[in-house]
Amino acid sequence: MINQAYTGMLSEKDIIFEIFQYSLEKAKEVGPENIYDFSLGNPSVPAPASVNETISELLASADPLTLHGYSPSFGIMEVRQSIADSLNQNFNCHYQASDIFMTIGAAGALAHALRAVTNPGDEVITFAPCFSEYKPYTAGAGLKLTLVPADTASFQINFEAFTRLLSPSVSAVLINSPNNPSGVVYSTETIDHLARILTEKSLEYGHPIYLISDEPYRDIVFSGTDSPYIANHYKDTLTCYSFSKSLSLPGERIGYLAVNPECEEGKCIIEICPQISRTIGQNGPASLMQRTAARVCMDTAELSIYEKNKDILYKALSDYGYYCVEPGGTFYMFPRSPEPDAFAFCEKARGKNLMVVPGDIFGCPGHFRIAYCVPTERILNALPVFKELAMEYGL
């Protein structure tokens, strides 16, 4: 019989996709230039030219049987080495190829990390606001997900609530910095504080609490932002990365899991990853994309547009009276909703053809997400609508 759990998931509406679909429909009616769609987190700048150049070089020079052939279940050795090298160079760490496991984007990395360091029934803690997919990711691994309420004043970590929720049944803590949806980057102080607690509690509970760090926005950090490389601050860190945002390759699904060389169980964690792949039918990213990523992994798309967009939008919204924590990275902003019910606010905005997403779906009611990975012109055109809404709410 058709699976009941998955059928049940169909009734959970995909609100972001619904808003996006509405935008497309409405654009047919009033023209796309009159729709201010900030719903989707899709890169708005193309991949750097080096990506297509590298693919062309590989097609021209590599033996097709090798180029398109099976890759080892851990990933292609040279690719793993290139990624280790790039991490070592960028963050002054000491990864070896054997600490890297190639995955189908960050989602694949999280699927492996979550399964590797837990057993079914274990608890994983994450922090609001957070990516809405953490719920199915953990549920799929048979885990209980506990959400620590947001520190809405800073969108750093609410440590008071966190320490209250920690218990011996917690196997892993899942963080996402730079953060979707807040755009906030956890400071060195925050990460060190978190690391101290995890170290202390690991000792107290008699088992390591792993830190799973979801970092697809790591390379989109704005000037002046303190942005520590998280694994350098806590030994039991599993870093989940994707080239989707840094290289604007979201469709190519290429990422990796990097296990901190200091992690005592690190060898075992990497060793069981191919066993995890076998049970979820996920046998590594496309060979051509692995080889391409290896050669361009020190490169990025033209990411400066996101900071420019942030500057314009943040300044204007602040001027209009919105309360918003200034993003330190990503291409998201998460202002406080002018009325407590963010759904009602987003509905009102939608009436003016402005598409933003209620914070409730990120576990943080009373806020709304703006994805400003859009042409700057769209932001400029949307400002009068944000202003009009502010005035209507008497901000």
Place this chain on the structure above:
Amino acid sequence: MINQAYTGMLSEKDIIFEIFQYSLEKAKEVGPENIYDFSLGNPSVPAPASVNETISELLASADPLTLHGYSPSFGIMEVRQSIADSLNQNFNCHYQASDIFMTIGAAGALAHALRAVTNPGDEVITFAPCFSEYKPYTAGAGLKLTLVPADTASFQINFEAFTRLLSPSVSAVLINSPNNPSGVVYSTETIDHLARILTEKSLEYGHPIYLISDEPYRDIVFSGTDSPYIANHYKDTLTCYSFSKSLSLPGERIGYLAVNPECEEGKCIIEICPQISRTIGQNGPASLMQRTAARVCMDTAELSIYEKNKDILYKALSDYGYYCVEPGGTFYMFPRSPEPDAFAFCEKARGKNLMVVPGDIFGCPGHFRIAYCVPTERILNALPVFKELAMEYGL
């Protein structure tokens, strides 16, 4: 704590890989020309030129933001349409784009199919000899896998044992034709017999028994072989396909799940597939590979070499006195072991630098697998070794 189930899987030896590794080591000692390695099922012919040409065309003509951008969770619509069209043209069926779900190879297709039509604890039946990965694939979906013993005289289906093992707790039957490791193709008679039983028992049990058809070798069928398109013979068929073998693209991990348009629950099965993806972190194959496959899906690599290899090897082995069911497709052959313990035989062959795989790991003791996706020269060079073994065993 590190996951116990995956750690436990580490102790199951990967025998094929071990044999392959031994080959590589031994080749260093005696020279690769003196190693007759038939262990791995890797295509030995390159992808057709159209693959690289198509990739180059896409790189040159498509907008990079679209080309490398997110694809919908079901797969890119034009790609799904191309695949439906190719199936309709090749097999005279009536798929629409909405019946196709793009996956990361056949493994991804099976991961979705197995989860879609079962609930945890259900039973799935498959037939020996079978691909060794069916065990982790079903275990990962929380299913019980029951293996029907082989009909070793023909490697068609042992219907007597099958009907005995069928029960109301069986949700799906998993088949693989053309078969790895036997090379045998299920005949129209076999498939019609199977379909009659499934139809009858579905009615009796009051729920459909789905037929999950794993078809990565569908395009490698030798002249004169009766090779029915399975979904045309049973309405509740989920077809799992990969371009790995037909286009020699195993590393690119591109495949699909096609649900028979006649299947009553078909719409729901496709609809829940993205929900399954969310729980196993498997968000579709690489966009570039999807678009490439769509354009070349009517093409194949130069597959005729496999039939040539089969002809030489089958004739010679028969002459030497081995008993073997003649393969109708694939690039495998599965002769009876000259002694009952196939491990002992394979060990003896290994002593002569001939690498073949014991049938036990395919659920069929007393046989051994030869993967003849190798240069024809290697087969010719290996014949004297096969002959020598036959003589030693007094065949």
